[in-house]
Amino acid sequence: MRFKKFVSFFLLFTLVLMSTVSYVNASVNMPSLIKIGLFYASNSLPSYSIVSSSGFKVGVDDGAGNVKTIYNISYNNVQVIKDDNFYLQEGNFSDQAMADSQQTKLSSDVSNSVVGYDGNYHIYIGPYLSQSDATAAMNSLKSKFSDVKLVSPNNHIVIVQNGKSVFLDAASNQIYLMDTSGDGPISINGKRYRGYFEFIRQQNSDMTAINVLPLEEYLYGVVPAEMPASWNIEALKAQAVAARTYAVYNIGEYSKYGFDLTDDVNCQVYNGYDGENPNTNKAVDDTKGVIAIYNGQPIEAIFHSHSGGYTEDSENVYTNSVPYLRGVEDKYVFGYNEAIDNWTVSVTADSVAQKLKSSGIDIGNITNIQVTSKSWTGRAIQVTIYGDKGNYVLSKNDIRNFFGLKSNMITISGNGSASNSNTTYIQSQQGIVSKSLSGLAVMSASGQKIVENNDLYILGQSKTIKITSQNGSSTIFTINGSGYGHGVGLSQYGARGMADHGYNYIDILKYYYKGIYVYDTINNKAL
Known part of the structure; x- marks a missing residue:
């Protein structure tokens, strides 16, 4: 009787053990x-x-x-x-x-x-x-x-x-x-x-x-270039697997030039031996041979810096709907970097009109700029620029590129507010900054000059040059945004937040890439 009980217990234990192991039919060609x-x-x-x-x-x-x-x-x-x-x-x-x-x-x-x-x-x-x-x-x-x-x-x-x-x-x-x-x-x-x-x-x-x-030594130079080496090791491991998977998926992408991938943002940033760090080398070693797969094949493991609160469905940024690139709430992304948690960019109607004209598009004076279509995540997928001669529509990534934005997680306000003619606009990395120069003084070799309402003085090597601004006003539009990057796939700051809240790299990868297996190609098993 004891023997039968033992056999029954052994069979039950074996079934339970087998139920915890995932066997995946995968065919992956890992490059040496x-x-x-x-x-x-x-x-x-x-x-x-x-x-x-x-x-x-x-x-x-x-x-x-x-x-x-x-x-x-x-x-x-x-x-x-x-x-x-x-x-x-x-x-x-x-x-x-x-x-x-x-x-x-x-x-x-x-x-x-x-x-x-x-x-x-x-x-x-x-x-x-x-x-x-x-x-x-x-x-x-x-x-x-x-x-x-x-x-x-x-x-x-x-x-x-x-x-x-x-x-x-x-x-x-x-x-x-x-x-x-x-x-x-x-x-x-x-x-x-x-x-x-x-x-x-x-x-x-x-x-x-x-x-x-x-391949593994290549990743030593990629992971610290894409994610700070001081971050939680589980986030670094998730980045290592994503980078490895991305490389395997895109092998031969630049075959016409005789190589597989570039060393820059066209693929993944790779800084070679001089860019390596012991922490990220450990993350690569601890996940050696591990990739993310869907239907037995490596996924296109794209990633970005900061989602702005929600990652995005692939078709709302690119063309195709990819089953594992679905948007999710990015619960732990905020609180690490104020500069990308929330940011503001201002543009003037005149600057927008001029930029359109430089591309051969003339819709006259700009009267309004609005987000006219959003995805379910809140990300802008269409922005319409209204002019007194017609309208112009920006879609998806063109929105970011046109306005120089960190992401498309934006709102636009300020239509109808006009600037005074004595306000000067300065283009910076943070966008257009307005500054009234009236009453300011410029010093030159010939003495002090007061800036009048419509005048700007530039101090040269031998003289001060006066530039008279044009009369009139220009409407200012304020773009408030959050996040950094296209928003698809793994969110790096979100991965950091998940790791800091106790999630491991497998949890992180499965959260951002839906329906995938985290697959050990060396031992031929799912993790």
Whole structure:
């Protein structure tokens, strides 16, 4: 009887235990390495200064997606430079040692020689700015080198140390540079990063510079750039999972440039090794391999700073309705930052009219500005600007961009109130500030001048310049707002508040991303 009771108890215990474990059918391809664009497109450069602790390995793609080392450089500081010059090529060698030996022998007779690689090792003589210069040099060297030939520019990359070329890559338009020890970090233009660098000669551009490193090490440089490292560890963990999920979801987003993500607000801010902090590194390590999934796939884990009291449904900010990006009350978001809990921006009718005209839109004199549509959360999704020649409607993110607002959680008031002609408006980061200058004094080398009702004086180096303001008045509109960011997904200040009220990172993620699983990809289980 006791045995039967024990078996029954064991079965019951097993059922209870099984009921507490969530099994999820997920298929997630977690990248081992991620490529982050540091300098690309209009921000790319013709050369980069690179520093390591122990010299460099130069690598190329082996055709199977792996990096093959082709050359070792003992110097710990070099410049990587795009090269569009002519060269002469001599010799054919199977390895670096043979090529280096031959180059040393030639250096007394040919001072401008360097070892290079195009699939095999050669000695390259040059550079020459023109084909005629290279051809003339080739003719003079044919008596010494029977196999010398002309090499035309073809997106070459040269590595230079203190103005002297030490290696020429003529194999392709792409090379890799790694720290010899493999420990890193490596510095590019004064900023340090884990992993290694890839350089690509892009068409109609300078060289794209890419940081290649493990996903988890990438997150070390992301989390403290997106959330203060001093915040509650559970909020930092939630940010780490959101950042990891965002990266996995968006892998290859910038593949046309040869990398996955950017290092700025176009994706996630990434500050590399120099931006790391022990607290956020711990948050990354404690959540290693953990992501948020919906229907077995990584979610688009977007996040923002401060919701203003409610997060938002995705379609009220972007285009698509996403089932896990639903608005929720953000109960604990307030009380941490007064500057974004509540803020005010003032604009004048004249400034709004002028901004519209600069975009080719003329609706005449502005008579009113109103929020004409709100979401259920209270966030403005449509603002109408009324003019005596017509109206103009701003929608969703265009509202923030047009008025320079921190968020769309706003009300607009003040239509009909006019400013006096002796009031001057100053544009600042906080918006337009009005100031009456009447009666103020301006000092110059010639003495004191009193500001009259319609006059403003600017003090120059040699004289005071008088600017007379136009007569008339301009209507002022006051925009009162709360929050910072688009309002969709995880609210960072809200996550901080939840963590400070005892919630863990799993609770936080499931609150802001509805219907998700927090999934451990290493152990293949839901948490």
